[in-house]
Amino acid sequence: MSVPHISAFYFGSIALVLIGLYAILVKKNILKMLIGLSIMETGVNLLLVSIGYISGRSAPILSEGIGPNQAVDPIPQALVLTAIVIGVATTAMALSAVIVLYKRYGTLNVEEIRRLRG
């Protein structure tokens, strides 16, 4: 089984973070900004998993033929599991705020949503 070199994972995940950040900074539509936020979170999660990856080892489920020495680092996977749930909760929360915002303002353009200022 040929596995890409580990730096491809790092490069890909950081690229996802940057794409997400770009979307948040540049897009005018709030929903697109939230999509950017989700992409960024995905990138972070992928980075976390790839940090725990040890070349050539299998999933850290101890069973016949797979001992502790043949498994990848299990800790980042626990972290990512938590971070994914947190990301989903934040997104759900943000989407419900977007619904309220659209009902009250009638627009999702960040340049027009400026009632609080000063």
Next chain:
Amino acid sequence: MNGQYASLLIALPLLGAFFVPLIKGLGKKAIKTYVLIITAIQTGIAAWVFQEVYSTGKPIIVIAGGWKPPVGINLYLGYFASLFVLIVALASFLMAVFNFKAVDVEPIDKYAMLFLLLMLGATGMIATGDIFNLFVFMEITAITAYALTAYNKTGEAAEASLKYMILGGIGSSFFLIGVALIYGATGTLNMAQIAQLAGHINPTVAQVGLALIIFGLAVEAELFPLNAWAPDAYQASPHPVTAMFSAFVVKAGLYAMARVLYLMSSVGTWHNVLKLLVVMATLTVVVAEFSALRQRNVKRMIAYSSISQVGLIALAFALGTQAGVDAGVFQMINHAIIKVLLFLGVGYVAIQLGGAEIENFRGLGKRMPVTAFGITVGAFAAVGIPLFNIFWSKLRIILATLQVGYTWAAFLVLGASVVEAVYYFRLIHTIWFEGEGERISESIPLVAIVVALVILVIAIGIYPNYLWSISQKAGSDIFNVAQYIKNVPLMGVGA
């Protein structure tokens, strides 16, 4: 008593929040009373922990599930954490009293749950000894804060909440990248073990990881480029929640920042990060004070004032000396007292008179004399006038700044205090010397809280030494990392 009972500080608000839906049918008043009782018990436990830690001089280490650190997660209730857990619980308790007057929007059961979870998140952030656990508690705090900001369901509330969520989302992603880098370099998530290994990791990796973590926490801690959400959130959220944000959510972020910063103090490139933080903190103070100057909404004005005080605390923590950290802790305590007083007063006025615009404050001295008096004392103290508490902490921070040699920072911060005096005295003038009005009867529990806080402010202002010695102990808890490592019973696993 066994120190492991201190884990109730986390368990009680969590259980309390889970039981709210069960008593939902009993009505509004019952739910508010329930929150009041839970926060009162929490205050009792926190007071016990505080007394225990300060009388024995040893930190309470709660070991989760019997797995010794660094394998398991531990809570570290040292001098600092026990003090601030008490402040968090007390502020929540006072705001639970305020809830009776201040929160009429439905659904109250969800409000009660979020209120308890906010208290839980801040307590956890302060108590935890594990860096990923810190992230989880930070997210609990942040997500409840987002929801509570949007609680009033007006367009403004949703707008403020969305700004907060997007900034907070970026911040927490960066924090997590920082955690990933540090985990990749050290192979551990336990703070004590990270501190132990910090000297041996690649300084560039450590610097980038630390900077990312600081950047992520700066969103919660309202430092300059990342604090645009704060005035909006303060203005749009329910009044008790505003006071909680200012009294402890920010403090939890600042504390976490200071803790992580000093853990890594043996890293070679540490001073670069400190310099960055000094610049950010000074800018926070200056920008916030000038923004406060042109506000018409008093709640927003005090929000900016709160941000500037937080900048002062961050400046003190960024100095990298014992004196600075002590002064920062002292300012954190004083600021928590003052901001509970001010936001309680202003929130109460906004409820009675329908809005926190400055026009409503005309003639307040004649209409609501006790509340007006409370706001006045809070304003005097915030400016830093002698005989009030913040005078002492501001003085200590300025002195510590000069000691390190940042004359420009001390100069800018002092200059900003003059600006602060201008807008607070304008408010006081509007309250006492303008407008006429009928007397409005004030609610007795709230007036009692205001008077008690005023007495506390003046008492600390006249006798600062007791609190100063507590702050010194709490400060050494953050600054003395070697002692911190020694206190946590590491099993000697891993690298």
